[in-house]
Amino acid sequence: xxxxxxxxxxxxxxxxxxxxxxxxxxxxxxxxxxxxxxxxxxxxxxxxxxxxxxxxxxxxxxxxxxxxxxxxxxxxxxxxxxxxxxxxxxxxxxxxxxxxxxxxxxxxxxxxxxxxxxxxxxxxxxxxxxxxxxxxxxxxxxxxxxxxxxxxxxxxxxxxxxxxxxxxxxxxxxxxxxxxxxxxxxxxxxxxxxxxxxxxxxxxxxxxxxxxxxxxxxxxxxxxxxxxxxxxxxxxxxxxxxxxxxxxxxxxxxxxxxxxxxxxxxxxxxxxxxxxxxxxxxxxxxxxxxxxxxxxxxxxxxxxxxxxxxxxxxxxxxxxxxxxxxxxxxxxxxxxxxxxxxxxxxxxxxxxxxxxxxxxxxxxxxxxxxxxxxxxxxxxxxx
Numbered sequence: 001x002x003x004x005x006x007x008x009x010x011x012x013x014x015x016x017x018x019x020x021x022x023x024x025x026x027x028x029x030x031x032x033x034x035x036x037x038x039x040x041x042x043x044x045x046x047x048x049x050x051x052x053x054x055x056x057x058x059x060x061x062x063x064x065x066x067x068x069x070x071x072x073x074x075x076x077x078x079x080x081x082x083x084x085x086x087x088x089x090x091x092x093x094x095x096x097x098x099x100x101x102x103x104x105x106x107x108x109x110x111x112x113x114x115x116x117x118x119x120x121x122x123x124x125x126x127x128x129x130x131x132x133x134x135x136x137x138x139x140x141x142x143x144x145x146x147x148x149x150x151x152x153x154x155x156x157x158x159x160x161x162x163x164x165x166x167x168x169x170x171x172x173x174x175x176x177x178x179x180x181x182x183x184x185x186x187x188x189x190x191x192x193x194x195x196x197x198x199x200x201x202x203x204x205x206x207x208x209x210x211x212x213x214x215x216x217x218x219x220x221x222x223x224x225x226x227x228x229x230x231x232x233x234x235x236x237x238x239x240x241x242x243x244x245x246x247x248x249x250x251x252x253x254x255x256x257x258x259x260x261x262x263x264x265x266x267x268x269x270x271x272x273x274x275x276x277x278x279x280x281x282x283x284x285x286x287x288x289x290x291x292x293x294x295x296x297x298x299x300x301x302x303x304x305x306x307x308x309x310x311x312x313x314x315x316x317x318x319x320x321x322x323x324x325x326x327x328x329x330x331x332x333x334x335x336x337x338x339x340x341x342x343x344x345x346x347x348x349x350x351x352x353x354x355x356x357x358x359x360x361x362x363x364x365x366x367x368x369x370x371x372x373x374x375x376x377x378x379x380x381x382x383x
Contacts, residue, residue, distance in 0.1 A: 025330045028283060030257055036220045037160045037195045039124055041093050045072025056084040066092050075130065076100055085109065087116040093126045096163070098133035106146040108173075110137070114154030119181045119189055122156045129163035134200065137166045137175070144170040144205070144366040153216075154181035155189035166201040166210070170367040174212035174233065175201050180241050180251045188244055188251035190215045197222040204229030206267050206343040206370035214238050215251045217280070221258040228266040228343060228367075230297075232258050234282060235273040236323070239307040242276045246319040254280025254326075264290045265341040267370070268380075270331065273299035274323030276309055282325055285332040291339020293348065293370075294380040296331055336378045343370035351376055 045066060049059055063086070066072045071091020078099035088094070088111060104110045114122045129135050137150045148171050151161060166175040176196060180188035196219065201210045209229025211221065214236050224231050234253050236242070244251060253274075261284060263269035269289045272282060289295030301323035303310035309320040316322070340359040344352070349360060352374055361372040 025283070025328050026332060028330065030220075030259065033195060033220070036193055036218060037126075037158060039093065039126060039158065039160070041073065042071045042091065043073060045069055046075070047072065048075045048077055050077065050079070054079070054081055056086065059083065060086055063087075063089050063092050071124065083110060086111050088113045088122055088125055088127065090122050091124050095128065095130045096135045098129050098131060098135050100135040102135075102137045102150075103141070104139075104148065106142060106148050106171075108147065109149035109152035109177075111151045112154070113151065113159070114156040114189065114191070115152070115181060119155045119183070121189070123158045125156075125158075126160040127151075127162070128160060132163060132198070134163050134165045134198065137164060139171055140167040140169050140203070142169050142171050145172050145368065147172040149173045149177055150175045151177070153178040153191040156191050157193045159194040161194065161196045162198045164199060166199075168201055168203045168205070168228075170203055170205045170228070170365070172205060172208060174208045174229075175199070175204075175210050177212040177214075178216045179214040179238065180244060188215070188248055190217070190251055192217040192219070194218075195220045195222065197224070199224050201226045201229070203227060204266065205367040206345065206365065207367065209233060209266065213253060213256070214241050215253060216256060217252070217254045219256050221256070221261065221284075223260045224258075225262045225264070226266055226269075227264050229263075230266070230268045230271045231263045232261045232269065232284065233271045234279075235271060235275070236277045236279070237273065237275045239304075242307065242309065242320065245277050249278075252277055252279050253282065256282045258282075258284035258287075260286045262288045262290075263292050263295070265292070265339065265343070267293045267343050268297045269295050271297045271299075272325060274301045274325055276301065276303060276320045277323040279323060279325045282329045285330065287331070287334045288336070289375075290337040291341045291375050292336070293342045293344045293375065294377040295334055295336045296378070297380045298331070299382050334378060336375065338375050340374045341372055342375045343367070344373040344376065345370050348376060349373060
């Protein structure tokens with residue numbers, strides 16, 4: 001029997017939910033916060049910024065000095081700071097006043113962790129507000145498709161990143177990203193054991209959004225929200241990572257938990273796509289979307305001819321194979337609210353019912369990748 005794409009997507013959604021219940025993985029308990037983040041904070045060492053200067057070099061010097069004496073607490077006082085790239089260090093716990101605004105120019109990331117000193121591990125650190133209220137990264141003056149991240153995570157463990165909003169303008173790259181780093185012929189290094197929570201983004205690009213995770217393990221994502229884009233993206237599509245995985249099977253997404261993830265007027269609250277990697281367990285619950293292309297998108301593993309993973313006939317080459325996520329994974333407690341301001345890519349506009357197509361914008365959004373259009377589905381699951 002021939003099945004239309006819309007009916008196929010609905011059928012897949014029901015199959016997936018039934019499968020999860022059959023496996024009884026819904027009984028899994030969320031580990032305690034201390035499993036993900038168990039800091040040792042040297043409160044004897046406390047400094048404040050600014051300390052006579054607001055320059056990038058002054059802040060970097062303060063972070064380096066604090067790490068070199070066994071760590072401590074660095075408080076960033078209220079104000080607007082226009083900075084170049086900063087590298088966080090082991091043992092430094094940064095507390096940011098909620099009236100702080102960080103600004104910068106286009107580059108790969110404003111704050112980097114685990115990239116400095118030949119990808120030296122950075123552990124036992126945090127970057128959060130002084131009182132739980134959100135401070136701000138203001139990228140609103142950048143042009144759509146400029147490249148910028150607030151944070152880029154590499155070789156790092158035992159951390160907490162929390163309490164900020166990103167004022168975006170449809171720029172490239174996710175506000176927070178994680179990936180594999182290291183040197184040739186060495187095991188990959190990547191972020192593990194951490195908590196990322198209480199974050200928000202405005203005016204995010206359809207193809208990006210709040211968080212992008214190529215590889216990450218033993219992680220809790222909690223209370224994340226986004227306007228536009230994807231709020232929690234678990235996708236390993238980078239060709240360098242795929243090539244590395246042929247010989248190093250450690251660099252995977254595994255033991256990742258998400259709670260209270262939402263998206264408004266965007267693509268997806270949660271997106272999962274394994275590409276060519278056999279991923280581990282993902283457990284995300286309490287997911288909501290308002291006027292989204294689909295609240296949850298789950299893609300099949302697939303090979304790319306352009307990345308040298310398949311031949312012209314679609315057969316696997318160069319040691320690659322289609323990826324999967326573990327059968328122990330759970331997506332649960334998902335809700336959707338219909339709206340007509342979703343970000344929808346051109347290829348999916350044909351799934352909008354004819355009676356609603358007058359709500360599709362005539363021009364692309366500023367991200368140059370999506371159209372404003374009616375929401376499509378609770379789930380999109382490609383098998």
